[in-house]
Amino acid sequence: MIYFLGFLVLVLIIVLVSRTMFHSRKKSGDMNYDNIDFPIDEAAHRLSEAIQFETISKQNPDDFQGDEFTRMHAFLKREYPLLHENLKREIINHYSLLFTWQGSNQDLKPMMLTCHLDVVPVEPGTEADWDHPPFQGKITDTHIYGRGTMDVQSGVMGILEAVENLLQRGFKPERTIYLGFGHDEEIDGEFGAQEIARILKDRGVELEFLLDEGLPVVEQLFTGIKSPVALVAIAEKGYLSLELTCLANGGHSSVPQGITAIAQLSNAIRKLEENQMPAKVDKLVKNSLVGMIPGLSYPFRFIFANIWFFQLALKKILTGRPETDATLRTTTATTIFESGLKENVIPTMARAVVNFRLHPNDTVDDVIRHVERTINDPNISINKLYGFINPSEISSPENKNYKILVNSIRQVFPGVSVSPSLMVGATDARHYSELTSNIYRFFPLRANQDDLDRVHGTNERILISNYKEIIQFYARFILNSASLQPIRKIDNSSIFFAELRAKKFKRENKKTAVAV
Ligand SMILES: [Zn+2]
Structure with a gap:
């Protein structure tokens, strides 16, 4: 049994290392190519x-x-x-x-x-x-x-x-x-x-x-x-703003009646912010990480070349930073909250706007369903604002x-x-x-x-x-x-193409030399 486990570990190490080498090899593609010059x-x-x-x-x-x-x-x-x-x-x-x-x-x-x-x-x-x-x-x-x-x-x-x-x-x-x-x-x-x-x-x-x-x-x-x-x-994220409104009993602040509109709406927003849409390390994220491998030092190179093995750890790291977290999920941000006009009057309405940036995995309808399910409160009405767009x-x-x-x-x-x-x-x-x-x-x-x-x-x-x-x-x-075939169509005075022509000339002369 010990031998068998040892064999499995060995196979695993070989797979991890060879994937690292494979992705590192794909590297550069750097071409020593002179660029067009100008003042x-x-x-x-x-x-x-x-x-x-x-x-x-x-x-x-x-x-x-x-x-x-x-x-x-x-x-x-x-x-x-x-x-x-x-x-x-x-x-x-x-x-x-x-x-x-x-x-x-x-x-x-x-x-x-x-x-x-x-x-x-x-x-x-x-x-x-x-x-x-x-x-x-x-x-x-x-x-x-x-x-x-x-x-x-x-x-x-x-x-x-x-x-x-x-x-x-x-x-x-x-x-x-x-x-x-x-x-x-x-x-x-x-x-x-x-x-x-x-x-x-x-x-x-x-x-x-x-x-x-x-x-x-x-x-x-x-x-x-x-x-x-x-x-x-x-790809580009989508955009959606939802307006949330809550109507409740108002009146004089000396005789409050039940839970205020402000409290109900605050509660709804808290639920939304605490229940963000799920983050995923999907194909897009994986491709992105793999693209960075040539520039990485160890152990990052090893980890990025074996995302399948380190997926959970990577997700934790990426969701830990707001900039990378935003690339993994549809984000939720409350941007407007309005209610109340006078300190001794209980408002009958509270209004908030929550802005979502939609990950390509989600649609506008998905987000609305998520919001309805999460808030789950018939007193809160949800209204889609103009200007929404799917990812x-x-x-x-x-x-x-x-x-x-x-x-x-x-x-x-x-x-x-x-x-x-x-x-x-x-x-x-x-x-x-x-x-x-x-x-x-x-x-x-x-x-x-x-x-x-x-x-x-x-x-x-x-x-x-x-x-x-x-x-x-x-x-x-x-x-x-x-x-x-850019070379055929370029003006003779071009420095860049002159150089290409020189290379071509060299190649042709070489051929001639061989033929001779
Ligand atoms: Zn711009």
Whole structure:
């Protein structure tokens, strides 16, 4: 018996170790690939100018300043002449932009790159906390400062820089490329991205894939990970707000009658918060963890390579941190509670709003059923508020589009791990779901925790060297996705392709030498 147990333990160790080795081997794919080069100073200056347009999305539509967008359109037209000459530009709903770069091969489905033109406001009272005014576009030795440098003028401008650069090199795509820039992503994208998507759908467009802004290249994601991790969101959480109301006897506070509406509703909310929807270490989470393995040190590498064995422990660790917990379940957050007007009057009504971010495993109906069951109180009425949306479909982390994306990331960011992930916030990408099932949300911004706090916050800024990588990434991604044989179609003056041609020449000469 002892021998048998010993044998089982031995088999187990062999399985665990060999899985670790297998996943470690899948690693790098790092390619020693020269990236497209260009003067970054000029591009940085253009980004700085773009930051100076106050294209702010404000909650109150009366405060909207459309002329800032119109002026920005004119600026883009001036700064990117080749792009405006070669691509069709359409202005959608006055302020959003849709560009079409016609491909030569109509058999290939088009691809689409999206970002948004609008930015969030600066929180009143925090202006003085900025090292440089938020709409000045200050360039320092290392950074460009300003609202939108991270979210996401650097994405809009990065895409346009890449396209202009490729056009200068004579590149012509085989696959048609759409560029979509909505003007109201920060307030739901109803008039921008949603309208662009509707127009494309009416034209019968079916996309091969779409890449929207999304998760960044995170440095020091957690202890134990040595390399940065490029997080590619292959799904996006859904959104639901439920209004809970409770009616009860009111009256003078000197003669209370029974349990107040406030107490009943508080009780209901307590039940909801204490009974969160279940967390699961599902396939999406597993794929995400496996993607990080190449950058891990031991013992994390060993654990992540054997999730099946360490599942319970991993779940405990992941649910212990709010950021990772939110990727495992539908979250519950009470955001509004209202009741009572006067200190000596018992209110007849209490009202609360609970906001849920839905995991792809759950639907809006699932959440409502869970809430009804958990509260289980006929005195509480539950009402679904406008603006709910089910979670997105999960795009494949295995098909050729995803692989091209991963390769493009590795070519520009050698040594990073690439991990398919879940977007816990909302992006414009959800509006395009009827055009393709291959939707990826990734933005090549390098960010550690300090940087992430600057998004929508104070002192938003980007490293100039990172902005160069952003432009290189979009150029590389377009080359990799939109052309089957880029080498034949490139202008002779291109440094990058000159190098490829040199390699080809070398290969051919070698062949000749052998033949001789
Ligand atoms: Zn954004």
